[in-house]
Amino acid sequence: MTQVTLTVNGKSVSRDVPDTMLLSEFLREELRLTGTHVGCDTSQCGACVVHLDGRAVKSCTALAVAHSGSAVTTIEGLASGKTLHPMQEAFNEHHGLQCGFCTTGMIMTGVDMVNRYKAAGKALTPEAIRKELEGNICRCTGYHNIVKAIEDAATRMDGMAQAAE
Amino acid sequence: MTVHKPRPHDAAPLHVAGAARYVDDIPLPANTLHLAFGLSTVARGRVVSMDLSAVRAAPGVALVLTWRDLPGHNDVSPYPLFREPMLAEDEVFYLGMPLFLVAADSHLAARKAARLAKVEYEELPALLTLDDAIAADARFEEGPRIYGRGDLAEGFGAATHIVEGSFEVGGQEHFYLEGMVAAALPQEGGDMIVHASSQHPTEIQHKVAEALHRSMNAVRVEVRRMGGGFGGKESQGNALACACAVVADRTGRSAKMRYDRDDDMMITGKRHDFRIVYRAGCDAEGRITAVEFTQYCRCGWSPDLSLPVADRAMLHADNAYFIPNIRITSHRMITHTQSNTAFRGFGGPQGMVGIERVLDHLAHAVGRDPVEVRRLNYYAAPAGADPATPQPGAAHRFGGAHSPKDWLPQPQTTPYGQEVEDFLLHEMTEALLTSSDYAARRAAIAEWNAANPLLKRGIAFSPVKFGISFTLTHLNQAGALVHVYQDGSIHLNHGGTEMGQGLFQKVAQVAADRFGVPLETVKITATDTAKVPNTSATAASSGTDLNGMAVKAACDEIRDRLARFVAERQQADAATVRFADGRVHVGTESFPFAEVIRDAWMARVSLSSTGFYATPKIVWDRIRGQGRPFYYFAYGAAVTEVVIDTLTGENRILRADILHDCGASLNPALDIGQIEGGYVQGAGWLTTEELVWDQSGRLRTHAPSTYKIPACSDRPPVFNVALWEAANREDTIYRSKAVGEPPLMLGISALLALSDAVAACGDGSVYPALDAPATAERVLWAVRRVRGGA
Ligand code: FES
Ligand code: FES
Numbered sequence: 001m002t003q004v005t006l007t008v009n010g011k012s013v014s015r016d017v018p019d020t021m022l023l024s025e026f027l028r029e030e031l032r033l034t035g036t037h038v039g040c041d042t043s044q045c046g047a048c049v050v051h052l053d054g055r056a057v058k059s060c061t062a063l064a065v066a067h068s069g070s071a072v073t074t075i076e077g078l079a080s081g082k083t084l085h086p087m088q089e090a091f092n093e094h095h096g097l098q099c100g101f102c103t104t105g106m107i108m109t110g111v112d113m114v115n116r117y118k119a120a121g122k123a124l125t126p127e128a129i130r131k132e133l134e135g136n137i138c139r140c141t142g143y144h145n146i147v148k149a150i151e152d153a154a155t156r157m158d159g160m161a162q163a164a165e
Numbered sequence: 166m167t168v169h170k171p172r173p174h175d176a177a178p179l180h181v182a183g184a185a186r187y188v189d190d191i192p193l194p195a196n197t198l199h200l201a202f203g204l205s206t207v208a209r210g211r212v213v214s215m216d217l218s219a220v221r222a223a224p225g226v227a228l229v230l231t232w233r234d235l236p237g238h239n240d241v242s243p244y245p246l247f248r249e250p251m252l253a254e255d256e257v258f259y260l261g262m263p264l265f266l267v268a269a270d271s272h273l274a275a276r277k278a279a280r281l282a283k284v285e286y287e288e289l290p291a292l293l294t295l296d297d298a299i300a301a302d303a304r305f306e307e308g309p310r311i312y313g314r315g316d317l318a319e320g321f322g323a324a325t326h327i328v329e330g331s332f333e334v335g336g337q338e339h340f341y342l343e344g345m346v347a348a349a350l351p352q353e354g355g356d357m358i359v360h361a362s363s364q365h366p367t368e369i370q371h372k373v374a375e376a377l378h379r380s381m382n383a384v385r386v387e388v389r390r391m392g393g394g395f396g397g398k399e400s401q402g403n404a405l406a407c408a409c410a411v412v413a414d415r416t417g418r419s420a421k422m423r424y425d426r427d428d429d430m431m432i433t434g435k436r437h438d439f440r441i442v443y444r445a446g447c448d449a450e451g452r453i454t455a456v457e458f459t460q461y462c463r464c465g466w467s468p469d470l471s472l473p474v475a476d477r478a479m480l481h482a483d484n485a486y487f488i489p490n491i492r493i494t495s496h497r498m499i500t501h502t503q504s505n506t507a508f509r510g511f512g513g514p515q516g517m518v519g520i521e522r523v524l525d526h527l528a529h530a531v532g533r534d535p536v537e538v539r540r541l542n543y544y545a546a547p548a549g550a551d552p553a554t555p556q557p558g559a560a561h562r563f564g565g566a567h568s569p570k571d572w573l574p575q576p577q578t579t580p581y582g583q584e585v586e587d588f589l590l591h592e593m594t595e596a597l598l599t600s601s602d603y604a605a606r607r608a609a610i611a612e613w614n615a616a617n618p619l620l621k622r623g624i625a626f627s628p629v630k631f632g633i634s635f636t637l638t639h640l641n642q643a644g645a646l647v648h649v650y651q652d653g654s655i656h657l658n659h660g661g662t663e664m665g666q667g668l669f670q671k672v673a674q675v676a677a678d679r680f681g682v683p684l685e686t687v688k689i690t691a692t693d694t695a696k697v698p699n700t701s702a703t704a705a706s707s708g709t710d711l712n713g714m715a716v717k718a719a720c721d722e723i724r725d726r727l728a729r730f731v732a733e734r735q736q737a738d739a740a741t742v743r744f745a746d747g748r749v750h751v752g753t754e755s756f757p758f759a760e761v762i763r764d765a766w767m768a769r770v771s772l773s774s775t776g777f778y779a780t781p782k783i784v785w786d787r788i789r790g791q792g793r794p795f796y797y798f799a800y801g802a803a804v805t806e807v808v809i810d811t812l813t814g815e816n817r818i819l820r821a822d823i824l825h826d827c828g829a830s831l832n833p834a835l836d837i838g839q840i841e842g843g844y845v846q847g848a849g850w851l852t853t854e855e856l857v858w859d860q861s862g863r864l865r866t867h868a869p870s871t872y873k874i875p876a877c878s879d880r881p882p883v884f885n886v887a888l889w890e891a892a893n894r895e896d897t898i899y900r901s902k903a904v905g906e907p908p909l910m911l912g913i914s915a916l917l918a919l920s921d922a923v924a925a926c927g928d929g930s931v932y933p934a935l936d937a938p939a940t941a942e943r944v945l946w947a948v949r950r951v952r953g954g955a
Contacts, residue, residue, distance in 0.1 A: 084181065
């Protein structure tokens with residue numbers, strides 16, 4: 001057992017957990033933040049993506065203890081109060097989901113992608129979105145509306161402060 | 166009106182916030198046990214000894230069970246005539262078969278402990294491939310099923326071209342993004358509540374009751390949603406639910422089981438792979454005179470749902486074509502591998518890709534554009550259709566018993582005797598070929614190919630005609646339960662399950678429309694065997710057709726009571742009472758819906774009703790292969806363009822154009838989503854998704870690292886999807902059509918387009934005969950073959 005201290009969605013949390021505990025388990029089991037899903041258990045489907053110190057990571061292959069001291073944002077921490085994040089709004093409005101199991105990971109990946117492209121001053125084209133989503137599998141939608149949602153959210157996020165997280 | 170509108174998925178706001186709850190997210194008591202199966206490591210053998218002491222001693226382990234410890238039936242089969250043990254009884258039939266059950270205080274502890282068993286087997290010869298099974302004549306049912314009509318000898322005698330071939334069609338892993346999961350909570354008096362990620366709550370209830378040796382009324386199963394199902398959660402979830410219930414019953418603690426993804430892929434069945442041997446003849450223009458199919462269907466070790474799957478493959482061996490002389494022979498072969506199961510299309514796709522291959526091969530033999538040969542062989546358009554519409558097939562056929570007797574166009578019949586009454590594909594094909602600019606692009610591609618030695622493009626069209634209804638006729642029934650509370654809010658329940666397809670939203674749209682209230686007034690609730698009993702699986706695309714009608718019946722019952730109440734009070738005729746705009750209209754007056762409800766409650770009017778629906782018109786004899794198995798057909802058509810690299814076989818889909826028939830769509834947004842997702846899944850099945858077993862029977866592609874599911878970059882960059890909006894001629898719910906499965910088969914056009922690109926590599930004399938999935942390797946080999954190199 002090792003003590004892990006993380007800032008999760010803006011709140012500091014501390015738990016004694018086994019060294020083998022995955023970040024995804026820490027979030028789901030210890031903190032009951034079940035919006036982070038586990039699809040493949042092996043770092044390939046992207047259902048478990050969260051932001052670790054502002055970067056998208058697959059929480060099913062990160063050990064909680066290895067990241068003690070870091071800041072984590074999960075899907076539950078993306079909205080500000082009752083106001084959805086523009087990426088969440090866009091997925092809702094563009095029918096960017098069916099079963100919804102990939103959705104939270106897609107949204108977290110989408111936000112990270114838009115932030116990175118904006119920071120680098122690069123245009124996030126539909127082709128770029130398609131490439132960037134390589135690590136996120138959706139078995140239901142055929143991706144069409146997911147790409148549309150991210151494209152639209154990128155525009156909506158123009159006005160947002162970069163340092164939102 | 167709340168129907169025929171593009172409403173978003175009802176749970177979308179929850180999904181985007183991460184607040185939609187799946188089974189694994191349900192809070193359970195702190196002392197919940199987590200389960201894992203110990204799996205067989207050989208494909209076939211007798212268990213000589215099984216030492217579980219290390220498993221029992223592993224940290225966190227509370228309980229280890231073998232089949233001898235089970236209190237009730239050790240049977241999770243959906244097929245009543247075959248026992249499929251949840252835990253192997255001294256003999257194993259596939260590598261990955263559950264042998265024992267571990268319950269521990271965490272998911273990881275259970276999985277780790279499950280690896281510590283020392284099992285000795287006496288290995289027995291295993292049948293792993295179709296060739297093995299055919300050589301051993303290992304099959305389900307006493308012999309092959311044979312459907313057909315006409316006279317093959319006469320048909321082949323009349324042919325000017327005859328083609329033959331053998332076509333391998335691979336299986337497919339479902340890869341529902343949420344893996345298999347179930348949880349059981351013990352109740353007083355031995356009752357059990359089960360939460361399952363399942364398309365078939367009633368079967369879970371039935372199997373859990375048997376496993377506990379109790380009656381069905383002791384078990385309640387709830388399914389709020391699945392993270393995808395695709396048929397994979399029709400029968401394969403039984404084992405998890407039974408395991409949880411047995412442990413919960415024995416320990417008094419709640420129990421949860423979630424297959425790790427690797428376990429999921431090792432344990433559960435997949436889409437059936439097929440070998441389709443064909444011989445087909447046509448006249449000089451390409452008009453089919455005879456087709457003979459032999460379908461070898463690989464079932465795996467147990468029948469599961471294989472027999473109806475294989476039946477449906479036979480029933481789609483005609484697809485959209487009138488074939489005067491045809492014989493379909495279907496062998497259901499046994500191998501010692503995972504038991505293949507339902508997968509979106511349920512055998513239909515395999516049957517359909519077989520005949521599409523034949524059409525393609527015949528077109529090559531005749532030397533015509535495959536689209537022209539397809540249209541030439543289409544079923545006749547229905548009587549009364551626009552006379553300007555060409556009606557090939559109706560005018561000229563052989564003088565046999567199946568030719569129209571007089572000049573009036575009679576509906577043609579399928580090989581199994583069902584009349585094709587609403588054949589829409591003539592018009593749909595014309596519209597799609599125009600909108601996709603097929604002819605011009607085909608010419609442009611030929612020019613491009615002539616100028617490009619390394620990359621070659623291909624384009625293909627394929628149609629879909631898919632039969633809607635369960636072929637087991639008694640399954641075509643559904644129930645619903647509707648309550649209106651005294652504040653005017655509505656509680657809606659039915660037997661269908663939600664797996665992302667938007668069923669709940671469509672059915673809520675129906676309820677809101679019946680009462681003329683906004684959609685928000687209707688609360689959609691989890692599928693629950695205690696509310697609606699004896700349901701069928703949400704499968705065969707029939708979820709909305711069946712449950713929508715049952716909900717309508719329940720709503721209309723309450724509506725009639727309200728109408729009588731209001732009419733009596735206002736001294737009006739009940740028939741004139743209308744429900745619209747959130748109000749109840751009678752004569753020149755109208756009252757808010759909620760006010761009428763409160764008044765009706767005060768006047769002691771019952772505000773709750775069940776509803777029931779049974780699909781009319783269907784009769785089917787599966788042994789003779791005759792009747793009307795389907796209430797109606799759903800249609801679709803696709804044009805796909807691809808490019809291949811002739812040096813590596815690598816390939817890309819460049820563009821797809823789709824026109825699909827959903828009748829009068831209840832919700833165009835949800836339907837288009839099903840079409841896009843179905844196409845990509847179907848194209849994945851036939852191109853990149855390859856299942857590989859090694860010589861020991863071990864599935865080598867048991868994770869997405871080795872099993873290639875279409876990623877975002879694989880979907881066509883140009884993707885045009887449109888609905889063919891025409892009301893269903895049958896009296897379905899608001900004249901809509903089912904949409905779950907049919908679009909998957911639009912992906913067949915991707916395989917045909919690859920074949921077209923391969924054909925462009927040679928001089929055109931060799932038919933590419935591309936097997937599926939058309940992986941890069943297979944494309945490369947086919948390129949060599951048409952160039953005469955292999
Ligand atoms: S669960 Fe982490 S990538 Fe799939
Ligand atoms: S919506 Fe089901 S996996 Fe993406």
